Amino acid sequence: MRRHPRFVVLLFLAPNLLGFLTFTLVPVALSLAGSFTNWSLRPALPLEFIGLQNYARLLHDQQFYLYLYNTAYLMLALPFSIGGALWLAVLLHGQTRFRHAPTARRATLASGLATLAGAGALWFTGSPNLAYLVGFLGLVATLGFHFGSVTYRTAYYLPNFTAGAATILLWTQLYNPTSGLINQGLGRAAAWLGFEAAGPGWLTSTKSLLGFLPWPEFFNNGGFGLGAREAIMAMGIWAAIGGNNLILFLAGLSNIPPELNEAAEIDGAGGWQRFRHITWPQLAPTTFFIVIISLIGGLQGGFEQARMMTNGGPAGTTTTLSYYIYLQGFERLDLGYGSAVAWVLFLLVFALTALQWSRQARDGHD
């Protein structure tokens, strides 16, 4: 094929290249250079090259270790959100529509009518809350009988699609130790079972599920229990479990040749055996991609939650590396040190990405 003239190529590349240079390449260089200086927004300080001092300081910074620990701790939610997404994908990929078309039509019709009748009766007999719940469940069931798994995939994807400031505020309210829905529900359940117990402190508590371990004191483990870190993890699982990972797993599942499963079934393999020996190995590239992307995201995560839900507290237990970088740069105005922390984060991300690429190169992907 003939070469295109250089100016034509440049014409197409120019807009992107210009932005790329200004907002990626130059900043990366600035940030690296800045991490070796005392770069600060306090105007009185003259800029000086200080060699590796920022990095040396970081090695002795107890807060850095706490925030690194917090970041790693929050990433313990990843196996649950990824494993959960895989489980949901297998569930949704299987048969969700009735084989017999008249059965499907009857189920849809019956469920629709039952919903209308049930919710209507509850509403007019003075139980609007129950009517609301029954109406919702009935609506989803009716759509589910009619459209199959698409209905559920849509419902599960919504938390991911809307994730952001609004859902964070929503969960902040749900987690309120006294007035929040979660502790009120737990309190009601406890009372019904006949005992009285204070609910977890959630976002106000330094407890953690690893709090019983003899960590150094500056890790601020307030003992064993559910605290702010668990609250953020649970919200994260809720937001991620039905999201992009589920979509990717579903795509991976539909790429498995059906003959494999059919042959295994003829040979008498059960559901678990087929999962273990067909689905799991066939999904390996997808799983690997998801794990790496999630680890990279996890290392950089926690900023929004810390800023909106907890201000990094209580006692720094929800401050992650990315929030620490923000604090150094924009609150303590210490850009040099902030840049050094940022580069340590970058190196961690880089190591994971290199792993992903070498694996792809080995498997011969594009």
Add this chain to the structure above:
Amino acid sequence: MNRELRIFLKHGLLLFLALAMIGPFLWMLGASFKPNAEIERLALLPDDVHAQNYAIVLRQAPDPHTGHLLNLSFPRWYFNSFFVAAWVTSLQVMTSAMAAFAFSRLAWRGRDTVFLFYLGTMMIPSIVLMLPNYQIMVKLGLVNTYRGLIVPMAFSAFGTFLLRQFMITLPRSYDEAAEIDGASALQLFLDVILPLARPGVVALAILTFLGNFQSFAWPLIMVKDDYLRTIPIGLLSFQSDYGQQTELIMAATVMNIVPLIALFIVMQRQLVAGIQMGGVKG
């Protein structure tokens, strides 16, 4: 066990999971209509439907606690979020599509090396870029302006990557046919490749719009004045000023989420296709 019965039971499980995922939204919707006195009651719906929460948030009615309109301009934040996200989306799709075209349909020396370099920058954490980028915006005088919110977001290695992956699968014969017809590179791009790459462009547009509508970190450092706030940043200040009035916060979050749900329902198919393109081909 009977197959149809098993499917029926499976729907029961799926329904339960749907309740867990959507339940918080059900409470949010109900709470947004509650009067303040009812917020702490364990109930999904209000006894006394209080639609004026929405009027208060939209500054059409005074806050009952103070008797004044809220000191925050939610309608303005709403406009800002749409305005910024729409501009970023159109600019980013344009710059990405042009670069993707150069990386997939034009022949030039060093093409794949440059592309790999581009791709490599995707792994740089945005927080690393945030500190120096802020300084650059200070130098350019763009802090606390719409341009400051829009311009740095108009270029994306991810967008270029996504569209390049899409364009590279289109058959070469289109280019050759266009060349025989005497079409220029620009005509090939506008009349042939871009229309064929539409599914990729649509997916990128949705992802970009969503990401910028919900964007938090960059507007947080870029915006100083209330009139420039986007919804996420506005919600943050809302929470610090009126955090005790849960019902107002919930009305605001409902108004944040409703356009997203509408977008999602309309665009679901294209979105799913886009995620699969970006992910599976990795």
